[in-house]
Structures are given as structure tokens and as C-alpha cells.
Amino acid sequence: MNPVKYKGRAGGIFYLLFRNLFFLSLVLPLFFLLLFSFTERYAWPELFPTSFSLRSFKSILFQRKALFQDTLFSMVFSLLVSLCTVLVAFCTAKYQNEEGLKGKGLVAFLVNFPIMIPATVFAMGAQILFLKIKIFNPFITVFLAHVLYALPYAVSFLQEGMSRKMKLYEEQARVMGAVGGKLFWKISLPLLYPYIFPAFMMSYILSMSQYILTLILGGGKVKSLSLIMVPYIQSGERNLASAYGLIFLSISFLLFFLLDFLEKGIQRERG
Template identity: 30%
Template sequence: MMGEKMKKTTNIFFDIMMYSIIFLLVFPLLNLVIWSFAKNWPWPYLLPQELGLRGILHLLGPSSRALKNLLFSIYLSMVVTIITLLLSIPAAKALGVYKFRGKEFFKILILAPIIVPPVAVALGIHLTFIRLGLANTFWGVVLVHLIPCLPYGIRILTNVFEIIGESMEMQARVLGATPWQTFTYVTLPLIAPGLVSAGSLVFIVSFSQYFLTFLIGGGRVITFAMMMFPYIQSGDRMMASVYSLVFVAATLVVLILMEKVIKSYYGAKNYFYL
């Protein structure tokens, strides 16, 4: 009897925790939904006194170019994500599998771009990009986005390689597989969950970049985040809420599609998916 009571108490506790977390996640979004239509919402009223569609009409209007910039931002962040993962895989494997002098130092050094404030190095990067002809260009923005994104990609995949090791790869090589076959049919399926996690986080980091995009893009490369932040800073809550909802929705849709594409790909190839 005591065991059943303890079990019920534990279940109730976990249910309360789960519903509390869901509430904390959903409530801000509900607040954004209300503010997206709130034309007049003075204190102390619990509900808006006037409703309007100014934010929605502006977002969907051709003059705002919001949807076009949204698609461009998704494309840019996907390019950054792919390049980041391609660079992170060999670096993470070296840090996670191999032993060499100064390994722990390099693990810490990789985190430097997210420890050092970007303002401290952004101006120097901008001057270098001007000399190289990368300022105010798409590829210049892609390269500068790699700076805050690479630490996340390398760190997550390093943990994955530390867990899986290289025993499966060595067995494949002993059985006659080429390096490319080993990487394609053994390594990639094993690190697929890590790729999904790293790619999701990298996409979010790139998609939400404002300062680096503004500095290196020079106003010529305009992303959705650059369109959203001025409304947040100006205090236009209706417009800021509309843009924020689209920002959150676009991020969730892209991440869900990324996960489904990877799962379906490995499922079609009959790979072992962790």
C-alpha cells in the first residue's frame, strides 16, 4: 500500500511539473498571439480594448517584403548549417576520438567565439572583410555566422564521438570497407542523432543573428531578424508580436522538416538510427 501511494505521489508530482513546463512555454506564445491583434490594450484591462489587423496586413503585404526576406533567411541559415556540420564532423572526431597533446586546451579554445563578446572582435572582422571584398555580400554574412555557430556544432558532435568511439569504424575497415564507405555506411548513421541536434541549434543561432548580419551585411543583406528587431526596440508591440510569431513558427517548421528528412533518409537506406 505504501509503495502504491508513493508511486501515485511521484506520478502526480511529475504531472504537475510537466504541465507547469508546458504552461511556461505556451503562455508567452498566447500572449504574443493576443498582442498580434491588440490595437489598444491599456493597463489595467485583462483583454485588449480594440483589435486590428495592421500587423498581419503589413506582414502579408508586398511592400514589406517580409515573406521574401523570411525565405532568404531560411536559405542563408541552411547554408550556414550545412557548412558548419561539414567543418564540425572532422574537428569533432579529432577531439572526441584521438589523443594528442593540448587536446583539452583546444576544447576550451573552440568555445572562445561564444565566450568573447562579438562586439570586441566584430569591428576587426569587418575591416578584414572589407579588404577581402567580403563585406556587404551574402558569403561574407555566411562566413561571419560560422564564428558563433561552429562552437555549438563541434561541441555537440565531440560528445557524440566520445560516446560511440571508433570501434565500429575499425571493424568496417578490417572487413575491407574503404574510408568513404566507412564514413557513409557506418559513421554517418551513428552520428545522425547528433547531426540533428547540432544542426537544429546551429540553425537557430544563425537564424537569430542580428548584430553580425547588420555589420557585415551593411544593410544590403537583410534577414528576417533585422526586420523584426527594430519593431521590438521601438515598442510597437503589435508588429513585434506578429514578427516574433512568424519567427518562432518558421524555426519550428524548419527543425521538424530537418528531423523528418534525416529520419526518412536513413530509414530508406535501412540504417541503424539511434
């Protein structure tokens, strides 16, 4: 038997197996999430549920006003966190990309520090810090903690976009008279948008799914979507927890397509 041919055949089989397993790992959780969100009763030893209803979605959207308000608040809160994170990341990446400035190594270390330590340790340290500087408002403390925790990821995306080529474009635009806001909107933003897009989405997903930071710093007054879901998971109400999971996925996909639509619009304007 030809070893080269055997090796190529084995590699092809391994690739197909890996691809199918990867596909199933994405599809099966989504399938069970859909199944459980419409399940009213799932008794052992039934292989599939026998009782279905829309009670979970009706409960969230219509019957429990407080749950709907908490869900809406968590969405708006995470969007504001994402917007602020991208703005801070832009300033940080701009500073680190400038030549001749001192302290860039220290700034890079401080920015990446939240991902070097566990989330629980970061939450406890942030709580002590906010108490020492006398910031007692739970909404402000959770907001700042979410921004700090998502900042390293956003900065890494934007630093990738602030290459030498972007500097040349900005210098050429200044020569042609573009300064200030005009330079940012016409040159910097269109060039950076492919990197702002994933930075915004990553910040949004981290904020929406953050549990430890929100629980410790918020004290139960600030609720993220994960903080709302966990009690239902612990109490065995899988239909409500699955419905919240679908809502989270739907919002994320909607935001993704909206940002993708804006990116295509910007590219069409640039021609």
C-alpha cells in the same frame, strides 16, 4: 511531527510549484505572442485588447513584398549557415578525435574562443579581421561570422557522438570493405545523426536570432529575422513584431519535425 515526512511533503510542494511556474513561463509568452499578433489596438487601461485583425500577417505576406523577401532570404541564409557549420564542425570534431595528432588543444581553444567573449567584441574583431584580409562583401562576412559563432556549439554536440564505440564501428566497416563515401553514408552518418540534429538546430536558431553580428558586419544589407523585428519593437508596432515571432517559431518547429522525421527514417532503414 515527523521531520522526514514534513521534509518530503515540503519537497513535493516545492516541486509542484516549480513545475507549474516553469510551465507558465513557457505558455504565457506564447499566449501573449499570439494575442499581440492579432491585436489591432490595445488601449490603456483595458486588460485585454478590444480590436483584432489579420493586418500584421497580411502586411508581411501580401502587402509588403520587400518584407516577405527579406524574411525568406533570412530563412535560406540561416539554413545555409547551419549546413556549413555542421560540415565544419564534423571536420573539426573528427580532427580532435583522432589520436596522435598535434595541435588539438590549440584547435579546441580557437573553436571555443567566440563564446568566451561578448558578441559585440567578437563582431568588432571579426570586422577588423575581414577588412585586413580584404573581404568586403557583407554577405560573405556575415556568413563566415555566423558560422564561427555557432561552431563551438555544433562541435560540442558532434564530439559527444564521436565516441570510442563509433571508431570501433568504422574500423569494423573498413575491414568488411566500406571505404570513402560508403563508409560515411552507411556507418558514420547514421551513428552521428542524433548529434547532427541538435547541432543543426542550434546553428539555425543562433543564425536566425543573431542581431549584433548581422548589424555590424552586414551594414544593413544582410538581414536576419531579429534585425527585421527590432525596428517594429522599437516603433511600438507589437502586432508586426509578434507576427514575426510566430513565423520564427513556426519555421523552427517545422524544421524540427522535418529533421525528426528524417532521423526516424534513418533508424527504420538501419532496422
